[in-house]
Amino acid sequence: MYTVCLVGRPNVGKSSLFNRLTGKRRALVHRQPGTTRDYLEKIITIENIPVRLIDLAGWSGNYSHSPQLEKSIYQQLTQTLTNSNLIIFLVDGRHGLHPLDKEIANYLRKQAIPILVAVNKIDRIEMLSLVNDFFSLGNWEYLAVSAETGLNTEVLLEKIAQYARQQSGLQPTPDISKDKVTTVAIVGRPNSGKSSLFNAILKKERTIVSEIPGTTRDTIEAQFQYQDKNFIFIDTPGVRHKYAGELEYLSDIQARKTIQRADIVILLIDITQGITSGDCQLAQKIAHNARGVIVAFNKIDLAKNKYQPEQINRLRFLPWMVTTRISALRGWGIEQLLNLLIRVSEQYQMIFPERAVKKFFQQFPEIRSAEQSGTAPPKFKIRIADSPKLPLAYIRHLQKSFRQTFSLIGVPLVFKFYYHKK
Incomplete structure (x- = not known):
């Protein structure tokens, strides 16, 4: 499947852009640098092309937590980049060029993978000129975006589809239904x-x-x-x-x-x-x-x-x-x-045989009729005689007996009770 990675230093807005492009708040967004440690992935469809979008941990030279954790994050980050088809290099247009941006660019120039530089936090049209500050990073394509306002994010999706079509020999695998x-x-x-x-x-x-x-x-x-x-x-x-x-x-x-x-x-x-x-x-x-x-x-x-x-x-x-x-x-x-x-x-997700369900509930004189009304988990509509509300202990006994009769494990049962009207 065509794989696109979002890479950049901490707090440039990778997770915000990931959420914007996928249409869901999957990535945790916080001001604290290094919030994302593992990578997040989501399969999206752009112009009928399945794309695996990955939000990587922030590229940082200062993981103060432990050398082991720093090494694990770096190894996972670089390995995932190597296996990608397109890299979106995200930088912070509001704060300008940063030494870590140059470090990332030096690494990316050694990779035989297409690079698209997305200059984020360009929230207003008058800020477009800030993109020029990043041209020294490399001879790549540059695009001003705003994960917060949505500026040019649709254009970015179109660019991803364009790169996917241009790269030959890629047969995206369909998403699981x-x-x-x-x-x-x-x-x-x-x-x-x-x-x-x-x-x-x-x-x-x-x-x-x-x-x-x-x-x-x-x-x-x-x-x-x-x-x-x-x-x-x-x-x-x-x-x-x-x-x-x-x-x-x-x-x-x-x-x-x-x-x-x-x-x-x-x-x-x-x-x-x-x-x-x-x-x-x-x-x-x-x-x-x-x-x-x-x-x-x-x-x-x-x-x-x-x-x-x-x-x-x-x-x-x-x-x-x-x-x-x-x-x-x-x-x-x-x-x-x-x-x-x-x-x-x-x-x-089981649908139980109607006759078997009827036979089971016939054992209980308080129950007039019962039928399955849904799955995931199994749900049943049960009509009982005009009587006080069934005790909770009795309902639990009923559910336990049902699970034993049908050899159910790990599955809850939802019983909805209705009074039988004569």
């Missing part, structure tokens, strides 16, 4: 191993892994196919309950919204820490949104004899959950996890 895709969110507390699991599933270093809690700040998406089933996996920032600043708060909001978007949630728990109150709060969020769920106990290579099955009672908010044990770092249990995911995704 959305009606056949299951969206899977990987959620958990900071440093529970979410990015390691994300990379283990994709079998490549897609997200940056570090022992520093909070390394992942954006939600990272990738398409994946397993046993002819199509998935979109989302790696989320670690969910916290106390925030050190606004950036951590915004990352947490993104992670929680991802649960609402997902069909199935993999709740990742660090087995060396046990089930914490933070894990329980996440379980409540998943239950509130009625999502399919697999609870994966990670890091079994570090705690083979510390697993305490009785702790699972702390996740009583998720009576439909299915559990498994993995080591994302060593790749243990990943195939079993994916096989569980296949089964849960199929049952999440």
